[in-house]
Amino acid sequence: MSDLENFRTEMRAWLEENCPNEMRDGDITAENQCWGGRQWEFQSEAQKLWFERALSKGYTVPTWPKEYGGAGLSADEAKILDEERKAINARKPLSNFGISMLGPALLAFGTHEQKEQHLTAIARGEIRWCQGYSEPGAGSDLASLKMKCEDEGDHWLINGQKIWTSNADISDWIFCLVRTDFDAPKHKGITFILMDMASEGISVKPIVLISGHSPFCETFFENVKIPKSYGENNASVVGEVNRGWDVAKNLLVHERGMLGTMSPLRGTSGPESLGKFAVEEIGLDESGRLDDPALRQNIAQAELDNWAYNLTVERLTDEANAGNGLGAKSSMLKYVASELTKRGTELRMDIEGTTAATIGEDGIEYGSLANNWLYNRAYSILGGTTEVQFNIISKRVLGLPSQ
Ligand SMILES: Cc1cc2nc3c(=O)[nH]c(=O)nc-3n(C[C@H](O)[C@H](O)[C@H](O)COP(=O)(O)OP(=O)(O)OC[C@H]3O[C@@H](n4cnc5c(N)ncnc54)[C@H](O)[C@@H]3O)c2cc1C
Secondary structure, three states, rough: OOOHHHHHHHHHHHHHOOOOHHHOOOOHHHOOOOOOOOOOOOHHHHHHHHHHHHEEEHOOOOOOOOOHHHOOOOHHHHHHHHHHHHOOOOOOOOOOOOHHHHHHHHHHHHHHHHHHHHHHHHHOOOOOOOEEEEEEOOOOHHOOOOOOEEEEOOOEEEEEEEEEEEEEHHOOOOEEEOOOOOOOOHHHEEEEEEEEOOOOOEEEEOOOOOOOOOOOOEEEEEEEEOOOOOOOOOOOOEOOOHHHHHHHHHHHHHHHHOOOOOOOOOOOOOOOOOOHHHHHOOOOOOOOOHHHHHHHHHHHHHHHHHHHHHHHHHHHHHHHHOOOHHHHHHHHHHOOOOOHHHHHHHHHHHHHHHHHHHHOOOOOOOOOHHHHEEEEEEEEHHOOOHHHHHHHHHHOOOOOOOO
């Protein structure tokens, strides 16, 4: 048996022994994930146990080095662990922006001391991070951001506003893009900085969406003093001052990669496959087929597209692991995943019919089908809009000219 086959056997046995049955429901809805952070309360004993067991092996962040709380797995080993986890429908033991966004950027740009402080706390689920990129006048054109960061000797002085900051109200720290040079060309005066949300002068105001959720906030910074350093070699700035755009872009590739590899047809809409959900809701005809020909056709098409998408994810992930990462191709996956996610919940709404429109007497009922359907419209906006992904794909994947 090859080393990787042995590894697979070992992982299968470990998962079998350690993943509680309650965590094997395939649930990937945001509200049922383990997010971690200072304010985190486990939703069940099983969730806590699963997190603690995974943590003890470094499996909350399998590919990160052991010295920063990971398991030091190779890309091939991590893929096997993921495949075996999915094979038993197990949830991830921990998911958050620290793992999917900041962590990879720190691994690429951070000093040892920055990694030691921040990666370890992410791996242990101790600190929950939010992303301070967008501003009222800087979304798609992110590099035009204006949040002011002035050098005051031993600290930075920060003033301005971020918007659409997901979970800012329940996060502990924020990674932010700020402007440190107003005279330089816009991409060259940006700095990437890490801040404790408890710092004096930071305040948040949740924004309510049509779905009734309030998953993101306006975040205000008024004369916020951020130390230049959190310890020796542990600056609050990641990378070089005024070179934050390099860090920002690296992080966006990981964000889009994460958004582009998220099982879209199951998406945020519940654990069952579309077909199974339809059979349960509508039933079968005399010949054992789904008793609604139009819906049958649409579900089959969506499942086929999803299948092609999954194969593409697998191929691009293998290519990325063997070479230089996903790069601009993450935009392709992000685009297809957001379209499939929206189609998935639309089909679920069709399957359930008029009752699907119910969202509870308070008009909210977090996690309901209608609520997910409304929320999923956000997927073609967050992490960069579909039009922006098209621009990136045309220029950086297809090599087309700008005009
Ligand atoms: C649910 C959700 C969560 C989010 N979470 C976060 C977060 O945690 N942190 C954070 O910083 N941000 C977050 N965002 C913000 C998100 O990144 C921005 O909404 C997104 O980048 C678009 O920016 P905008 O809203 O300013 O739209 P705009 O940039 O104003 O775009 C408006 C429209 O113009 C189009 N457009 C703009 N420029 C071009 C162009 N060059 N070519 C073609 N079309 C163009 C866009 O596609 C869009 O249709 C979140 C957004 C959502 C919906």
